[in-house]
Amino acid sequence: MESEFDTHFSEEERTRIFEEEMLPHLDSVYNFAFRVTYDEEIAKDLVQESYYRAYKFLDSFQRGTNAKAWLFRILKNNFINDFRKRNREPSMVDYQEVESYYNSDKAKSPVSGKLKQEPFRHAIGDEVTNAINSLDIDFRMVIILCDLEGFTYEEMAKILDIPIGTVRSRLHRARNILKGKLMQYAKSLGYKKKKKDE
Amino acid sequence: MYHFDPANELGDKSRRELIQRIIDGQATDEEQKWFDDSVTDCSNCECRSYCIQVSALKDIIRENVEKKKAPADLLDTIKKKIKS
Structure with a gap:
């Protein structure tokens, strides 16, 4: 046949x-x-x-x-x-806006400055999954591809049809958003800053 | 060809990108050496702080997000579909 x-x-x-x-x-x-x-x-x-x-x-x-x-x-x-x-997934992120943000002084994120002591280490299980699920699909994809599946930036660029620079900036932005979400969760548990890094 | 010069003053964005590459295991040997020599022992350094945060976040994701296995019947369903 x-x-x-x-x-x-x-x-x-x-x-x-x-x-x-x-x-x-x-x-x-x-x-x-x-x-x-x-x-x-x-x-x-x-x-x-x-x-x-x-x-x-x-x-x-x-x-x-x-x-x-x-x-x-x-x-x-x-x-x-x-x-x-x-x-009918929610609309995509405006990457022009994201890239402009990333290239600006604002990208010296106050979030990252406050997170030196890694309070998000206290966040666990469902909270981490929920935080990832709450990301816009394009940010969620880079986190899954990089941190769960271990693809290289080059492979991610091919999978997503975007330049490597965009992969890197999207990943950076996604991680900052995740840190912010997990920090909120840590605070809700009563987390206070530690004196020293672990 | 790109040559990484540790003597160069990197901007914040370049530092963050470099550290992200190091944490994701995608830095060049030169970049990794610069990091090992310059950043690892720096106790009051934004680079180190950023590095700790991103490493911790990666660990948390790997340790806490369940990797879903494909349902038992999916393999057979796929095989049947392509043979039909």
């Missing part, structure tokens, strides 16, 4: 590449989907659709390159182009 997919791989090769290089990343891809959608069923649909597209367009994957990053990029595009529209 003729394959429905345009390919120079045989059906057998296609299946082998898919199973050996794509499927081992299923947990990470699902975790990413869940972290951007907060919904197990939607995440499952998103992962299924992304894997289907990966299989369909397997010829555009260069063997020997990072399959995980390639899958994440497909999922991100799928999410942005389809799922987010369908689920």
